[in-house]
Amino acid sequence: xxxxxxxxxxxxxxxxxxxxxxxxxxxxxxxxxxxxxxxxxxxxxxxxxxxxxxxxxxxxxxxxxxxxxxxxxxxxxxxxxxxxxxxxxxxxxxxxxxxxxxxxxxxxxxxxxxxxxxxxxxxxxxxxxxxxxxxxxxxxxxxxxxxxxxxxxxxxxxxxxxxxxxxxxxxxxxxxxxxxxxxxxxxxxxxxxxxxxxxxxxxxxxxxxxxxxxxxxxxxxxxxxxxxxxxxxxxxxxxxxxxxxxxxxxxxxxxxxxxxxxxxxxxxxxxxxxxxxxxxxxxxxxxxxxxxxxxxxxxxxxxxxxxxxxxxxxxxxxxxxxxxxxxxxxxxxxxxxxxxxxxxxxx
Amino acid sequence: xxxxxxxxxxxxxxxxxxxxxxxxxxxxxxxxxxxxxxxxxxxxxxxxxxxxxxxxxxxxxxxxxxxxxxxxxxxxxxxxxxxxxxxxxxxxxxxxxxxxxxxxxxxxxxxxxxxxxxxxxxxxxxxxxxxxxxxxxxxxxxxxxxxxxxxxxxxxxxxxxxxxxxxxxxxxxxxxxxxxxxxxxxxxxxxxxxxxxxxxxxxxxxxxxxxxxxxxxxxxxxxxxxxxxxxxxxxxxxxxxxxxx
Numbered sequence: 036x037x038x039x040x041x042x043x044x045x046x047x048x049x050x051x052x053x054x055x056x057x058x059x060x061x062x063x064x065x066x067x068x069x070x071x072x073x074x075x076x077x078x079x080x081x082x083x084x085x086x087x088x089x090x091x092x093x094x095x096x097x098x099x100x101x102x103x104x105x106x107x108x109x110x111x112x113x114x115x116x117x118x119x120x121x122x123x124x125x126x127x128x129x130x131x132x133x134x135x136x137x138x139x140x141x142x143x144x145x146x147x148x149x150x151x152x153x154x155x156x157x158x159x160x161x162x163x164x165x166x167x168x169x170x171x172x173x174x175x176x177x178x179x180x181x182x183x184x185x186x187x188x189x190x191x192x193x194x195x196x197x198x199x200x201x202x203x204x205x206x207x208x209x210x211x212x213x214x215x216x217x218x219x220x221x222x223x224x225x226x227x228x229x230x231x232x233x234x235x236x237x238x239x240x241x242x243x244x245x246x247x248x249x250x251x252x253x254x255x256x257x258x259x260x261x262x263x264x265x266x267x268x269x270x271x272x273x274x275x276x277x278x279x280x281x282x283x284x285x286x287x288x289x290x291x292x293x294x295x296x297x298x299x300x301x302x303x304x305x306x307x308x309x310x311x312x313x314x315x316x317x318x319x320x321x322x323x324x325x326x327x328x329x330x331x332x333x334x335x336x337x338x339x340x341x342x343x344x345x346x347x348x349x350x351x352x353x354x355x356x357x358x359x360x361x362x363x364x365x366x367x368x369x370x371x372x373x374x375x376x377x378x379x380x381x382x
Numbered sequence: 383x384x385x386x387x388x389x390x391x392x393x394x395x396x397x398x399x400x401x402x403x404x405x406x407x408x409x410x411x412x413x414x415x416x417x418x419x420x421x422x423x424x425x426x427x428x429x430x431x432x433x434x435x436x437x438x439x440x441x442x443x444x445x446x447x448x449x450x451x452x453x454x455x456x457x458x459x460x461x462x463x464x465x466x467x468x469x470x471x472x473x474x475x476x477x478x479x480x481x482x483x484x485x486x487x488x489x490x491x492x493x494x495x496x497x498x499x500x501x502x503x504x505x506x507x508x509x510x511x512x513x514x515x516x517x518x519x520x521x522x523x524x525x526x527x528x529x530x531x532x533x534x535x536x537x538x539x540x541x542x543x544x545x546x547x548x549x550x551x552x553x554x555x556x557x558x559x560x561x562x563x564x565x566x567x568x569x570x571x572x573x574x575x576x577x578x579x580x581x582x583x584x585x586x587x588x589x590x591x592x593x594x595x596x597x598x599x600x601x602x603x604x605x606x607x608x609x610x611x612x613x614x615x616x617x618x619x620x621x622x623x624x625x626x627x
Binding site: 059087094109234244 | 423425436440453460486
């Protein structure tokens, strides 16, 4: 049943996960994601599902690992410093090929930083974060509606590829209230899985592990993981483009920055500047091909981020020197304004 | 001819990689016998630690998984909460459970998670070459206490059962050993009781098994057994520490 409500991004996220049938949520308090454990502590219990406020982000992420290894849809959420602690379990889950959802409502860093929204965890999210040669699928919502939809879709994606999925949101998208249409059906039936641990009744015992000590076994495992990542790169890139067809300057921005960038494009167009926006909805896999296709003579790119330049490196790799790539960003609580972007577009 | 002794179904028919004289093989067998006798092999999900017993999943003949170092109680919590009808136990060493994983241990116990922990205490980190563990005895020489454990420098051995006994959430805690047949029989009884505690839904149970590590202790097997009996269990007295089952 579809209904429309004014809610915070963090609440929309919870509703998306609940509609997707998340069976277990494990969390730990940290701002600016506190609405998530708070909302889940009531909702999950009312629904007869699992909620635990863990003793740490380490424990919460490892509880997710445990629930996931049994085939249950499981998730955790946190903000930047807490996500650092979760990297241990994320690396294990990538190695063990466990589907799960990890949500990062980013705040400022490094260290304890502050509680304002930021986009400084891009490297951590898309380049691995934990130890070992692995990737997680990274989704970047830019509205409360997308917090709902991406949380809903994340579990299917995670199970399709047997891999952890991260939603890389930020304190602004998490905290702002917007009308959200709760339009996805509640899920009851899931695809059966043959890899999960549910007791060895009627079959040989299974072991799900990332430790592969036999000669050559880990090498083979890594080749298998990389082949999977290649498939994901081919199939799962998602973008939104806005007025890129005739654009001479193309902004690349995700999350809250893309909302500001879109307004800036409109303002710039009024001044006669042919601006456009390419918004990655998936940060890994990154829309390198779409950017490469737009990188022509006479075009320039502008990466806008709430960081001091992280995603811009992937834009430069995709552009590969074919045209200029500039950067505008700030980190530590400040928001890049439309006017600042337009000023940059004028130059 | 009647067969009166055989390998438990819950153990795979493979050679174990443990060192000669090590206690893990005996403890694995006791667990396997208990699981067979309770008829729960097909609903068991076990969590192996980081440490020598990381290879447990090569030896147990039921569903197994792994956990990052120290996190088995959190992983087991996730499995059990999502699957209350399954039988879930962790197998952990002293470094795993009482150093890097102390927070996970205490909080799983305090929540009264309906899981069982088999805690193998051999007073050192076996897998990495015999470094000091939280349970290393005062004066005991290890790879990282070459002058013997000095409380002024390294603190004191942690008595985990006694520590957990103070928590309302714990139901059954017992310390046993396996240095002679009499104690092996007692150890099996304790493990079976701890498992039954979970099957009856009575909450958190833990059996601490005092075991030997002759290679990293720099002893022969017989010397290690003698040291366990004469020294080790003087610091860690055997017996039921708490029973609310």
